[in-house]
Amino acid sequence: MTLLEDAATAAASTRTALDPATVTGWNAAFVADPTAVRAMNAVTRTALDDVAVNRARLVDTRRSMSHRIDDWEATNQKKSGRCWLFAALNLLRNDARRVLKVKNFEFSQNHAMYWDKIERANYFLDDMIELAETDPGDRLPAFLLEQLMGDGGQWNMEVSVFAKHGAVPKELMPETESSSNTGRMNSSLRTQLRLGARMLRAAVARGADAAELQTVKESILADTHRILTIHLGVPPTDFEWQWNDDDKDFHRAGPFTPQTFLAEYTSIDLHDYVCLVDDPRPEHAKGSTLTVAHLGNVVDGDEVVYLNVDIDLMKQIAAQTIVDGEPVWFGCDVAPQMLRTDGVWAADLFDYAGVYGVDLSTTKEERVRFGESAMTHAMLFTGVDLDEDGTARRWRVENSWGTENGDKGFYTMDDSWFDEYMFEVVVRKDRLPAELQSALQTQPLVLPAWDPMGALA
Known part of the structure; x- marks a missing residue:
């Protein structure tokens, strides 16, 4: 046998069939659990998100902002x-x-x-x-x-x-x-x-x-x-x-x-900007630059380079940019914990674990490592709500999904969501601390083409 055949044989020897008696036991336990039956009755007649939505969080995520730039209409990328x-x-x-x-x-x-x-x-x-x-x-x-x-x-x-x-x-x-x-x-x-x-x-x-x-x-x-x-x-x-x-x-x-x-x-001058990312994997040090093999479009154009930084620094620079009157381009994992019709994101907007009775909690690092999360969408920050000490509480977002949802196409992001599902912001290089400006001159670590950081927003 070849090594590959040996490995396949070893894997097959560890497999076990699904036991019908076990399934029968699961079914009996399910119908005897009133919470599970109640959840089934609700979810089989109503969309999951409507059952799981955290109403208190939704109501608390208000649209008003201490600093807001936009006074224009949202755009629409349609089916693209x-x-x-x-x-x-x-x-x-x-x-x-x-x-x-x-x-x-x-x-x-x-x-x-x-x-x-x-x-x-x-x-x-x-x-x-x-x-x-x-x-x-x-x-x-x-x-x-x-x-x-x-x-x-x-x-x-x-x-x-x-x-x-x-x-x-x-x-x-x-x-x-x-x-x-x-x-x-x-x-x-x-x-x-x-x-x-x-x-x-x-x-x-x-x-x-x-x-x-x-x-x-x-x-x-x-x-x-x-x-x-x-x-x-x-x-x-x-x-x-x-x-x-x-x-x-x-x-x-x-x-x-x-x-x-x-x-x-x-x-x-778009060359004055840098893409800051939050790569949560500890083997990719904060303050270092990253790139992805074979990621690009224009031959002899700009290399795709990320500067990996702490997410709190991303927030600080993004918020100050908005306060100074300039929108901020950003990339995120758009779908989790989003109520599209209301145009709201919050880390605890939906209680799926409460509906299922199953622990679905994960860290950002775990989601990246196991294919659960990556950059999927890019938008523009056009506002931020700061408390008295300058800490961001909410963010206003110009989406490109038309004007039907949210505030005529503008969405509201609770700051808790930023921590969990934000991956990148683009800011002027001169807003960076001196040591991070110097880091931009270092040779980036080259990640493989299929690395999650190569996901296209």
């Missing part, structure tokens, strides 16, 4: 995973609103996604060339092939997109059916790019040199471009822009490129 792009463009539009003197303005999220997708295709194909002699069933190529062409991303990835491709007003590259509902487009792109991966692997196998591989790659990218443009439209290259400001004064300017328009109407 573009939250990270929406959150960054919402940060940028806060600056553009001031310059344009308009309350409501949006950059084109479709434009940003278009360039992320085609850049990401190019990045993926370079990975496939690098791994062409690796068995496609090995963990790394299998992971990259499986994760291909999702909508999510990280802060440094969008910085790379905006630095290279700029941004345009939404009216110049508006939403399409596919930008608002990306599933079918992404499926077609995955099929086409996986075919491209096979083509590149075959070219390497027959001894193709670098020039031939580049020719093959460009042919694959041309097909990617065709599919993407059919779904999203042709991005503008040169344009004029005209608008009426909130005083009803008319303005016309240009011509612009997307790069010059972004530079003209925002003063934010």
